[in-house]
Amino acid sequence: MELSPIRNMQAAADYVSQQPRSNRVVIYGDEDVDGVCSVMIVKEALGRLGFKQIETLFCLHETEGHGFSLKALDFIKDKAPALLILVDLGISDNKGIAKARELGFEVLVIDHHEPLSPELPPANFIINPKHPADSYHFKQLAAAGLCYHFARWLLQDDPDFDLLDEQLVRLAGLATIADMMPLEHDNMVIVNRMMDLLPSTSQVALRALLDRYLTKEKTLKEAIHQIIATLNASQVNQQRQAESFLLLTEDKPARAVKIIQTLESRWREYLVLREEIILEAQQRLNEESLEEVIFVGGENWPRRVIAAVASRLADEYNRPAFVYSQMAKMTRGSVRSPEKIDCVALMSACSEHLTNFGGHPPAGGFEIKNENLQKFRLCLIENYRQLYG
Ligand SMILES: [Mn+2]
Numbered sequence: 001m002e003l004s005p006i007r008n009m010q011a012a013a014d015y016v017s018q019q020p021r022s023n024r025v026v027i028y029g030d031e032d033v034d035g036v037c038s039v040m041i042v043k044e045a046l047g048r049l050g051f052k053q054i055e056t057l058f059c060l061h062e063t064e065g066h067g068f069s070l071k072a073l074d075f076i077k078d079k080a081p082a083l084l085i086l087v088d089l090g091i092s093d094n095k096g097i098a099k100a101r102e103l104g105f106e107v108l109v110i111d112h113h114e115p116l117s118p119e120l121p122p123a124n125f126i127i128n129p130k131h132p133a134d135s136y137h138f139k140q141l142a143a144a145g146l147c148y149h150f151a152r153w154l155l156q157d158d159p160d161f162d163l164l165d166e167q168l169v170r171l172a173g174l175a176t177i178a179d180m181m182p183l184e185h186d187n188m189v190i191v192n193r194m195m196d197l198l199p200s201t202s203q204v205a206l207r208a209l210l211d212r213y214l215t216k217e218k219t220l221k222e223a224i225h226q227i228i229a230t231l232n233a234s235q236v237n238q239q240r241q242a243e244s245f246l247l248l249t250e251d252k253p254a255r256a257v258k259i260i261q262t263l264e265s266r267w268r269e270y271l272v273l274r275e276e277i278i279l280e281a282q283q284r285l286n287e288e289s290l291e292e293v294i295f296v297g298g299e300n301w302p303r304r305v306i307a308a309v310a311s312r313l314a315d316e317y318n319r320p321a322f323v324y325s326q327m328a329k330m331t332r333g334s335v336r337s338p339e340k341i342d343c344v345a346l347m348s349a350c351s352e353h354l355t356n357f358g359g360h361p362p363a364g365g366f367e368i369k370n371e372n373l374q375k376f377r378l379c380l381i382e383n384y385r386q387l388y389g
Helices: 009-017 033-049 070-079 094-103 143-154 161-178 185-200 204-213 220-232 243-248 253-287 303-317 343-349 370-388
Strands: 024-029 053-058 082-087 105-110 125-127 294-299 321-326 330-336 354-360 363-369
Touching: 009 033, 009 105, 009 125, 009 143, 024 033, 024 070, 033 053, 033 082, 033 143, 033 161, 033 220, 033 243, 053 070, 070 094, 094 105, 105 143, 143 161, 143 185, 161 185, 161 220, 185 204, 185 220, 204 220, 204 243, 204 253, 220 243, 220 253, 243 253, 253 294, 253 303, 294 303, 303 321, 303 330, 303 363, 321 363, 321 370, 330 343, 330 370, 343 354, 343 363, 343 370, 363 370
Parallel strands: 024 053, 024 082, 082 105, 105 125, 294 321
Antiparallel strands: 321 330, 330 363, 354 363
16 A cells, blocks of 8 residues: 555654654544544554653543543643644644643644634644645545554554554554445555454454454454444543543453443443434424424433434435434534435534534534524525525
8 A cells, every 4th residue: 555645644744753752642532433443543653653651532522522622621731741643533623722732732633524614723733635735536534544544654664564554454444434434445445454354353352352243144244333333332431531442452351351241231221222212203203294304302312322313314214314412501413414415514504503513424413502403403404405405
């Protein structure tokens, strides 16, 4: 595979390579599988380069939403001066990044989300194919795919890179599937290599997961989806450590199996909860006349199920589904839309009502003050008619 020509890959890799190895590095990532794999890839690469002080932390979705918030910065501010690497988030976190620079962090953003405003955050380097100045032809890499390419830049002179390369591409491939990125171009190369290399892995957690899921009746693809489902049941604790990260970095098989069992039992609880909420949503939709855009939610609908509920409703009713969880003042929601309908475009057209939003054409998320919910709903319907009616 060639070194990726994505903008800033080389410049950022040169910059990192020139840092004294005793410098502190903080890697901060999203809590989902893509974020966790991204953190792992960057951590492995920097460790291989000889960095001694690497800390890894994750975003608390449930309470802070997506991104690098001022609260997150508060948590890490004592670690400055340091190199702060934000992965799978950061591209729209102008405030948090500006403040981090003031506090003495040098900031590298490796993100694949669409920038929400034309003004980009004041990071030292931004790697994001969706950056307006990036001319790379393929924009749909997962964050872990970007991190993998970055690792290749960092370790291009390492004579023993091959073994590590296999380890990293497995993570990048899993993340690409978990993030539902289109399986074409670079993604296809990464995912095909992962499929070839996964069954032979000796990495403790992946080995334990495969031993459980890759049974005689199951295809490799099915086993991979089960691995991702288990990893997705992970939570982040108050120290901002993600269980899935602890699992994937565990080197004792018995302990890995214990973490897997915890995640599996949480996954089963999650499935029950998800079906309850889907049923409630369907009942409500069937009582009312169906609109072009599904907009449904509830007070304290658990945030971790709403993305899956949106996905089910979008499939079943074949229209964009906005599903939300309403809290005291704020509401957070997830969107899924059928093929050819761009949910980010719909939200952009109504962004005046939102406090935050983001995502890709088929899947996204939003954050809104409760008082604007109905205005947002009407705006979505109106714009849907204009764009797709
Ligand atoms: Mn991602």
